[in-house]
Amino acid sequence: MNMQEAADRADAMLDATMKSVAPEIVWVHDTTTARSCDLSRRRTVMTLISEQRRGNFLGVVQRHWEESDYRIKSVRPDKEMPAIYAVSSDGFQIRVLIGHKGQAFFEVVTPCVEKSEVAEPTSKPNGPTYPLGQIPTPNVRSDFWSATAPLPSPTPSS
Numbered sequence: 001m002n003m004q005e006a007a008d009r010a011d012a013m014l015d016a017t018m019k020s021v022a023p024e025i026v027w028v029h030d031t032t033t034a035r036s037c038d039l040s041r042r043r044t045v046m047t048l049i050s051e052q053r054r055g056n057f058l059g060v061v062q063r064h065w066e067e068s069d070y071r072i073k074s075v076r077p078d079k080e081m082p083a084i085y086a087v088s089s090d091g092f093q094i095r096v097l098i099g100h101k102g103q104a105f106f107e108v109v110t111p112c113v114e115k116s117e118v119a120e121p122t123s124k125p126n127g128p129t130y131p132l133g134q135i136p137t138p139n140v141r142s143d144f145w146s147a148t149a150p151l152p153s154p155t156p157s158s
Contacts (some may be wrong), residue, residue, distance in 0.1 A: 002116035003039055006092075007032065010041040010108035011121050013068075013094055017102040017106060018043065020064035021057070025049075026127040026140040027041075030105070032120070034138065045104035046127045048138040048146040051079075054098050057145060058084055062098050073126035 001009075009094050018027055030042035062072060062084050070086040074099075083097035091111035098104055127140065 001131075002114040003034060003118045004080045004109075004116050006110035007039060007041060007114045007118045007121070009090075009092060010039070010110055011123055013088065013092060013108050014041060014106055015041050015123050016068065017064060017094070017096075019060060021060050024126070024144060025104070025142070025145060027106075028125045028127045028130060028135060029121050029123070030135060031132055032118060034118050037115060038110045039118060040107055040109045041121065042108075043106045043125075044135050045106070046135075046138055047140045047142050049098060049102045049104050050146050050148050051102065052148050053145050054082055054102070057104065058082055058096065058098070062086075065094065103138045 018025065025045050025047040027043050027045050027047075030044045031040075032042070033040045058075075062075075065084070065086045066072065068088070070088050073085045073087055073093075076083040081098060083095060085093070085095045087093050092108070093109045096104055096106050110125075132138070
C-alpha cells in the first residue's frame with residue numbers, strides 16, 4: 001500500500017464515521033500531514049457539540065467504530081476535552097476529541113506505507129471551505145447536538 005492508497009482508506013474511515021452520526025453534523029476537511037512513511041488525515045466538525053450532548057456524540061461514534069470492528073484503545077472521559085482512540089484491524093488509528101468551545105476533531109493516522117504523492121481528499125464536505133489553518137470555532141447550531149438541556153430520562157416501563 002502506498003501513501004495515496006492509505007489516504008483513500010483513511011478518507012473512507014472518516015466518511016463512514018461522519019455518515020454514522022445522526023442528526024447530521026456539519027464538517028470540513030482539515031490538514032493532511034505526510035511524514036516519512038505514514039500520514040494523517042483530519043476533519044473538523046463545525047457543529048457545536050454542547051457539554052450536555054458530548055456523551056451522546058461520543059457514544060454514537062464509539063458504537064459505529066465497534067460495529068466497524070475497530071478496537072477501542074482508550075477513552076479519555078475528561079469533562080472539557082473528552083476523546084476516544086481506536087485502531088482498525090489493518091493498523092489505521094482513528095480518534096475523536098472534543099476541544100475548545102465544543103468543537104469535535106477527527107484524525108486517522110495510517111500505518112507505515114510506501115512513500116508516494118498524496119492528493120487532497122475527494123470527499124465533499126457538507127460545510128463551507130476554509131483556508132487551511134483558518135478553520136473557526138464551531139459556528140453551526142444543531143437543535144440536537146447544540147442543545148443545552150439534558151436529555152429526558154427514560155421512563156420505566158411497567
